[in-house]
Amino acid sequence: MRAGAICGIPNDVRILSVAAPDVGPDDVIVTPKRVGLCMTNVKMARYGYYAIDQRGLPFIEGHEVAGEVVAVGRNVSEYRTGDRVVVYVYVPCHNCHFCRKGHPTMCENFILGGIYPGGWAERVKVSREDDFSRRLHKIADGISYDDAAMLEPLSCVVHSIDRAGPRLGEKVIVIGAGFMGLLHSALLARYPLDLNLSVDLSEFRLKYARRAGASHVLRNEGEDQVIEQVMEITAGYGADLVFEVTGSVQAYNLAVKLLGKGGRALFFGGTPSADPMHVNPRALHYDMLQLIGVQSAEDQHVARAMNLINTGSVGFQGLITHRFTMEQLHEAILFPQDADKREQMVKAMVHGFDSEIVAG
Numbered sequence: 001m002r003a004g005a006i007c008g009i010p011n012d013v014r015i016l017s018v019a020a021p022d023v024g025p026d027d028v029i030v031t032p033k034r035v036g037l038c039m040t041n042v043k044m045a046r047y048g049y050y051a052i053d054q055r056g057l058p059f060i061e062g063h064e065v066a067g068e069v070v071a072v073g074r075n076v077s078e079y080r081t082g083d084r085v086v087v088y089v090y091v092p093c094h095n096c097h098f099c100r101k102g103h104p105t106m107c108e109n110f111i112l113g114g115i116y117p118g119g120w121a122e123r124v125k126v127s128r129e130d131d132f133s134r135r136l137h138k139i140a141d142g143i144s145y146d147d148a149a150m151l152e153p154l155s156c157v158v159h160s161i162d163r164a165g166p167r168l169g170e171k172v173i174v175i176g177a178g179f180m181g182l183l184h185s186a187l188l189a190r191y192p193l194d195l196n197l198s199v200d201l202s203e204f205r206l207k208y209a210r211r212a213g214a215s216h217v218l219r220n221e222g223e224d225q226v227i228e229q230v231m232e233i234t235a236g237y238g239a240d241l242v243f244e245v246t247g248s249v250q251a252y253n254l255a256v257k258l259l260g261k262g263g264r265a266l267f268f269g270g271t272p273s274a275d276p277m278h279v280n281p282r283a284l285h286y287d288m289l290q291l292i293g294v295q296s297a298e299d300q301h302v303a304r305a306m307n308l309i310n311t312g313s314v315g316f317q318g319l320i321t322h323r324f325t326m327e328q329l330h331e332a333i334l335f336p337q338d339a340d341k342r343e344q345m346v347k348a349m350v351h352g353f354d355s356e357i358v359a360g
């Protein structure tokens with residue numbers, strides 16, 4: 001079968017011919033129809049990634065996967081050929097040191113316990129021992145593969161918002177109106193907040209933030225200007241809660257500066273470098289700031305995100321700005337590495353092998 005793979009760093013992405021999975025008695029085989037292009041994929045291909053260090057090259061990734069069941073083993077009664085499912089590639093093992101300590105997204109077996117080859121392959125095999133109930137989520141009638149493929153990113157955002165715990169009447173800011181930032185704005189719009197402000201460098205993306213449900217938008221024209229405007233909007237008190245959803249160290253620093261006393265900042269975006277951020281220790285202590293990290297999603301977030309998708313509760317309409325075929329995976333990965341192109345992109349969807357590019 002064919003499979004897209006990262007074959008070398010940086011950006012050596014190719015279509016390989018690899019052995020197709022056999023169908024054992026306890027296996028389900030899925031043909032991916034849609035695989036979301038995740039910015040983590042772009043980072044992986046460009047800079048390398050711990051998952052590649054663990055798994056080695058070539059690396060057949062693709063973790064935002066919705067597809068059709070095309071074969072089931074004779075012992076499988078839970079799924080049938082023709083079922084539409086989301087394949088959840090990485091789940092915690094619930095058995096390692098960190099899982100047992102209550103940090104399942106730090107699971108030591110996350111990557112090697114993942115479904116492999118992932119969604120970039122023509123066929124994906126999920127076995128009963130992988131735990132069907134956590135790996136294969138049925139898509140409700142009337143819900144598109146496009147929307148269903150949003151499960152993994154949406155789960156991460158459910159986790160992020162859970163960890164930050166927005167409270168009634170708070171003033172909340174989301175820095176970054178890329179796809180993940182927009183999902184934050186969209187879910188936060190469901191809370192009775194006093195402010196749901198989206199901050200971004202790009203006017204283009206801020207248009208989407210309004211549509212996603214941000215109550216206010218602010219174009220970032222420089223740190224001082226953003227701080228000044230936020231102080232004005234918050235009557236000089238600063239924000240109660242700031243989400244950083246860009247993965248840049250400048251935005252990490254900005255997030256802290258926008259906080260009022262007693263505020264909390266949630267850092268969602270992974271930075272490509274380990275450049276340090278600057279935090280005034282006096283503010284941490286005297287202002288009782290809380291700086292909170294978040295990574296990936298736990299089972300409960302996946303379950304709730306799947307409910308939101310299956311009930312059509314999150315409007316993803318219009319967020320897919322670019323589509324590629326799996327044969328164009330290399331092009332898809334290079335595309336957002338061009339800053340000008342990235343500026344015009346919200347979410348890119350890769351269509352599975354032999355799927356025509358027809359939206360829906």
Ligand SMILES: [Zn+2]
Binds near residue numbers: 039040063064152
């Ligand atoms: Zn992702």
Ligand SMILES: [Zn+2]
Binds near residue numbers: 094095098108
């Ligand atoms: Zn674990």
